[in-house]
Amino acid sequence: xxxxxxxxxxxxxxxxxxxxxxxxxxxxxxxxxxxxxxxxxxxxxxxxxxxxxxxxxxxxxxxxxxxxxxxxxxxxxxxxxxxxxxxxxxxxxxxxxxxxxxxxxxxxxxxxxxxxxxxxxxxxxxxxxxxxxxxxxxxxxxxxxxxxxxxxxxxxxxxxxxxxxxxxxxxxxxxxxxxxxxxxxxxxxxxxxxxxxxxxxxxxxxxxxxxxxxxxxxxxxxxxxxxxxxxxxxxxxxxxxxxxxxxxxxxxxxxxxxxxxxxxxxxxxxxxxxxxxxxxxxxxxxxxxxxxxxxxxxxxxxxx
Numbered sequence: 676x677x678x679x680x681x682x683x684x685x686x687x688x689x690x691x692x693x694x695x696x697x698x699x700x701x702x703x704x705x706x707x708x709x710x711x712x713x714x715x716x717x718x719x720x721x722x723x724x725x726x727x728x729x730x731x732x733x734x735x736x737x738x739x740x741x742x743x744x745x746x747x748x749x750x751x752x753x754x755x756x757x758x759x760x761x762x763x764x765x766x767x768x769x770x771x772x773x774x775x776x777x778x779x780x781x782x783x784x785x786x787x788x789x790x791x792x793x794x795x796x797x798x799x800x801x802x803x804x805x806x807x808x809x810x811x812x813x814x815x816x817x818x819x820x821x822x823x824x825x826x827x828x829x830x831x832x833x834x835x836x837x838x839x840x841x842x843x844x845x846x847x848x849x850x851x852x853x854x855x856x857x858x859x860x861x862x863x864x865x866x867x868x869x870x871x872x873x874x875x876x877x878x879x880x881x882x883x884x885x886x887x888x889x890x891x892x893x894x895x896x897x898x899x900x901x902x903x904x905x906x907x908x909x910x911x912x913x914x915x916x917x918x919x920x921x922x923x924x925x926x927x928x929x930x931x932x933x934x935x936x937x938x939x940x941x942x943x944x945x946x947x948x949x950x951x952x953x954x955x956x957x958x959x960x961x962x963x964x965x966x967x968x969x970x971x972x973x974x975x976x977x978x979x
Contacts, residue, residue, distance in 0.1 A: 784853030821915035836918030860894020
């Protein structure tokens with residue numbers, strides 16, 4: 676009996692040894708396959724990054740090569756006419772349009788995100804509905820926003836083509852973007868910050884404005900910068916709402932073109948192709964300046 680048990684133990688030990696040997700043989704194969712897969716993925720990422728960088732470099736180089744030689748003082752004259760096709764009024768209109776749109780959209784977007792994150796009950800159907808609606812609105816083409824703005828502000832309100840109508844349309848357009856980015860930034864703030872503030876006796880409102888929002892400021896700023904970039908480069912929605920009148924309007928209820936619309940008008944006429952290329956250079960410089968200033972502000976907010 677004892678001999679039989681010893682024999683069975685030896686057989687089990689031999690079987691276990693064979694299994695261990697097989698597993699040891701398969702382990703290098705699995706590690707090699709994982710290394711190969713990781714290498715392929717890394718190569719794909721590098722290729723995608725190189726392709727994106729190349730496209731951006733080609734676009735910037737083309738704009739600079741075709742536009743910089745045609746920059747002249749006449750393009751920055753105080754008044755627009757058919758001889759100089761000055762872009763200075765369009766630059767002023769762009770600044771006004773951006774300021775009005777951000778003044779409307781940013782407070783609404785930030786406060787909406789604060790309510791959804793800090794005050795609304797988690798898991799609420801209202802929160803889910805608002806999020807789905809915001810994501811849906813973010814994917815609507817700008818031409819649809821332009822048609823909405825034309826029917827609402829130009830026709831129903833009777834404003835016609837106006838800077839105010841264009842600003843309100845752009846505010847509606849960037850509102851979902853500002854709200855979603857702000858909400859994500861607020862959700863990234865650790866709950867320990869809120870608990871510590873409550874533990875020190877601060878109320879919810881003081882906690883939101885003194886603790887949560889300052890911590891989420893870089894994320895909120897990112898949404899504002901994205902919204903600003905969309906405002907500066909928008910054309911379709913503004914053609915239907917703000918119009919294409921050259922010059923600086925006397926008030927916000929009159930028509931005026933932004934820099935992007937000005938460039939589109941010059942290209943569409945086909946008579947001022949060189950000036951349109953120069954306008955593209957200025958538009959590129961404005962966008963780069965906005966990104967640079969936002970990066971500086973974000974760096975100061977993070978390191979303060």
